[in-house]
Amino acid sequence: AQLDTLDMIVLAVILLGTAAYFTKGTLWGIAKDPYAAAYADANGHKAGKTRNFLEKMEETGKNCIIFYGSQTGTAEDYASRLAKEGSSRFGLKTMIADLEDYDYENLDQFPDDKVAMFVLATYGEGEPTDNAVEFYEFIKGDDVQFSKSEEAEDPEKPLKSLKYVAFGLGNNTYEHYNVMVRNVDKYLIKFGAVRIGEAGEGDDGAGTMEEDFLAWKEPMWSHVAEKFNLEEREAVYDPVFAVTERDDLTADSATVYLGEPNKNHLEGQSKGPYNSHNPYIAPIAESDELFTSKDRNCLHLEVDISGSNLTYQTGDHIAVWPTNSGLEVDRFINIAGLEEKRHTVIGVKGLDATARVPFPTPTTYDTVVRYHMEICGAVSRQFLDTLSAFAPDEEAKAEMKKLGTDKDYFQQKVSSQYLNIAQALKMVSSKPWSAIPFSAFIEGLNKIQPRYYSISSSSQAQPKKVSITAVVEEIKTENGHVVKGVTTNYLLALKQKQHGISDPDPHGLNYAINGPRNKYDGIHIPVHIRHSNFKLPSDPSKPIIMIGPGTGVAPFRGFVQERAAQAAKGEKVGKTVLFFGCRKRDEDYIYQNDWKKWSEALGDNFVMHTAFSREQKEKVYVQHLLKKAATEINELLEKQKANFYVCGDAAVMARDVNNTLADIISEKRGVSKENAQDVVKGMRSRGIYQEDVW
Ligand code: FAD
The missing domain is CATH 2.40.30.10 (Translation factors)
Incomplete structure (x- = not known):
């Protein structure tokens, strides 16, 4: 169809691939709006709300829908940012959509003058985020039935009217890097959908997620603008939420939320x-x-x-x-110029029918800052750019613009210093930033996870x-x-x-x-x-090998406690081998008494290997001990069909353990390193090699 007015254009943005944020610096958690679903059914579906996204777009006059699959809030944040930009820079009528809130049989009726965007995080071992599970099951299904499948002119290409863009959030320290966005992209293309521009991939492992996103979105907007004949205009800030101060209520009123989740x-x-x-x-x-x-x-x-x-x-x-913490809440409240009215009751409403307030209201400024906003997290460069319009003076405005647009300068002044938003604002100007609309904070900061x-x-x-x-x-x-x-x-x-x-x-x-x-x-x-898939074998007589340095030993404390209880009851329990590592035995060798107690029940079947990295000149880690025990490990895996578990640091340890195991297999079984890596991969896919890493 010919697209000649902005209003006709719907950006169907297929945001595939929000890769999970799993590094230490990452905020973990179920990102999804934890407050909005008090009356959800067992599947999280909200009563009385349509699950037909096309109907919703039609009703609300949208031409661009941004779907997100988010676990820790980042993908959701990127989706909101795309929605805002689409509307302020290109006049698109955008809405964001939690993948879990809709059904997808009617994707084949997506109007070709609209656009879909998919922002998809990959979670854990290449899994969809919790809110993307149903969508992913649908789109990758062997026998996907779209609503018009029966009468389709081109049954091979049911999605040919769907135009989309896609961005994934992943972590390269995981084997299944950005598989969500890659797979969803593949399935959509298989069904004939047309991607606009490149599918972007952000890498949390390299610490470049935000910059990857920023670098992806500019060319993406150019492609979208070209495809739909959009004209860029000077972006003006338009609040998403109306925040009204309520003189009729005080913080003591029974109906005012002071941090209660629902x-x-x-x-x-x-x-x-x-x-x-x-x-x-x-x-x-x-x-x-x-x-x-x-x-x-x-x-x-x-x-x-x-x-x-x-x-x-x-x-x-x-x-x-x-x-x-109160310290951070105060810092934020002060710099935002909200000191005087921190306990004033506010009502917050979406100015658009599709905007969802991410916390229950009426509430107070203090409550929102204390319980609902991730005020301590890393600052987004784009957000500083947005806030420049509300700087207390021209000098601060220029500095904010510079921070917002100069990647290296931002890195030097803000990221490398681990500043949070209040600290960053204060660094730029210690005058109160009272011109910033509170809506901008709600939009620009993640929900606390x-x-x-x-x-x-x-x-x-x-x-x-x-x-x-x-x-x-x-x-x-x-x-x-x-x-x-x-x-x-x-x-x-x-x-x-x-x-x-x-x-x-x-x-x-x-x-x-x-x-x-x-x-x-x-x-x-x-x-x-x-619930997780990180599980003991159902048969306790099966041997297990566990690698858990530091707090990575957490789930293995549970595993050993369980097997000790089984042994005490007279059950036959297999070999239980634990590799633990820490700095020094008299500093951070945790749970020593527990191991002792449980080894009494398990007897010789419990073997613990301990690596103390700082007790000698050469650093010794669990990987080294694993290598030393190569013969025993290989024998347990090959002959006794042991399960192998790794928990803890994803960035370095988990990868090293994977490679050490491949070396052991290569050496002990006389196969090439490459084949040994394949053996490990096979173990992973059969659930024999399990990881719980972050
Ligand atoms: P946060 O406030 O979330 O800070 C964490 C990190 O974020 C900081 O160290 C820093 O690197 C970065 N950061 C924070 N603020 C900024 C800033 N302004 N600028 C730049 N960077 C910043 N942890 C355990 O101890 N034990 C476990 O058993 C355990 N199990 C886990 C299991 C899973 C599945 C996952 C996903 C994580 C697990 N974790 C575990 C990690 C845990 O969830 C938390 O991430 C951890 O406790 C830190 O949380 P926090 O809120 O104290 O720190």
């Missing part, structure tokens, strides 16, 4: 089912410090889930919903208590700037409170530790459970 919680009846949309406010039954060194902390927590319907299986993950922890207990041994093993994050930059992990420092503060320690944090973080309206008093944290 209506049930506000009304004081925290009801299940508990899931990624509805956390359980769990008591922490016990908390302990695992390290003996003064300058580093590692926490062991026992989270009591007996008052909930939550269940877990050994190897699952628990998600913790964090709270920003729950963080995941590999459960370090066995569900057979303690079904109602979930153990967490978490190292407290703290980074010091060269010039002495300190970055404190959001969640782990909050957990540390809870532990201090439980132990009656008033030892204030050296950086004065001061958390609102009793939660909204004191609802988390008595040491509580909001949690949910995420």
Whole structure:
């Protein structure tokens, strides 16, 4: 069709491939709007809402839809940014769409004067993000049935009217780098859809996600503009949300959200089912410090889930919903010029029918900043550019423009210094930035994400208590700037409170530790459970080999606890081999008493190899010990069909272990290195080699 007016143009953006953010610097969690789905059915489908995206586009007059598959919020953020840009620069009528909210049989009726964009993260072992599972199952299905399949003129190319763009978020330290975007792109093309421009790929492993995205989107916009005859115009900031101050309510009013995750919680009846949309406010039954060194902390927590319907299986993950520290909330509130009205009640509404407010309202500025925005995370260069329009003076404006447009300058001044948004604004000008509309913050900052922890207990041994093993994050930059992990420092503060320690944090973080309206008093944290595929063999007599240095040992504590319990019950338990590594045995050799206790039940079947990297000149890591035990390892794998597990650092350790195992196989079985790598790949695809890495 001839496209002559902007309004006719729909950008069908197929955003495939938001690769999961798995590095240390990554914020982990279910990104999806945790607040919007209180009344979802078992599949997360919201009652009374259409699942027909074409109908929704039609109703709301959209010509560009941006689908996202997001786990940690980044893909969702990129989708919002594309939507904003499409509208402000090219006059597109854009909407963003959570992949989980719609059905896809009617993709074949996508009007050819509209455009779809797909922003897709890849998660874990090349998996779709939780919200993209159904879409992915559909599009890759052997027998995909589109709505008009029966009467299609060209049955081979049912999607030929679909024009799309695609960007993936991935991590090159994973074997299945950006497979979501690559596969979705492949399937769409197979069905005849037409991609506009290149499918972009962002690499979190290389730390270039944001720059990859920025570099991809400019040529993408040119192609889209050309294809649909769009004219670029001077981008003007248009708020997505209307924020209204409510004089009729105060922060004490019963209907005002002060951090409660949803209506049930506000009304004081925290009801299940508990899931990624509805956390359980769990008591922490016990908390302990695992390290003996003064300058580093590692926490062991026992989270009591007996008052909930939550269940877990050994190897699952628990998600913790964090709270920003008071120090950072104050810093943000001050620089944003919101000091005077931090407890003023606000209503927030989407100015467009398709815009979703990412937290419950009415609420207060303080609440939004404390509970809902990722105010401590890395700053986006594009966001600084957007905010330049609201700088307190011309000098600050010019500096913001420079930071927003000069990649190297931004790297030098902001990224390499690990500044958060308030620190970056303050660096540019310490005058209050009160001209920034609050909507810009809601749009430009990620929603705070729950963080995941590999459960370090066995569900057979303690079904109602979930153990967490978490190292407290703290980074010091060269010039002495300190970055404190959001969640782990909050957990540390809870532990201090439980132990009656008033030892204030050296950086004065001061958390609102009793939660909204004191609802988390008595040491509580909001949690949910995420099931994983990282599982013990169902037959306990099968041998297992586990590689888990540092906190990577977390799930293996659960595995060993489980096998010890089975052995104590008289079950036949196979060889249980654990490789653990840390700095020094008297500093960070965690769970020594547990290993001892459980080795009594398991006897000779429990073998532990320990690498202490800082006890001798040459650094010794688990990979070295693995190599040393080559004969035993190969024998266990080849003859006794052992399962092999790796947990912990994704960037270096997991890859090294993979390669070490391939070397062992090559040497012991007399096959080429290449073939040995294939053997390992085969083990992965058969579920014999399993990873739980971050
Ligand atoms: P965050 O605030 O999220 O900070 C984390 C990192 O982000 C920082 O160290 C820094 O590198 C970067 N960062 C933060 N702010 C900035 C900034 N302004 N600029 C630039 N960079 C910045 N951890 C465990 O300890 N034990 C486990 O068992 C465990 N299991 C996990 C299982 C899974 C499946 C996943 C995905 C992760 C797991 N993690 C585990 C990691 C955990 O989820 C958290 O990422 C970790 O605890 C840090 O969270 P935080 O909120 O304290 O730190």
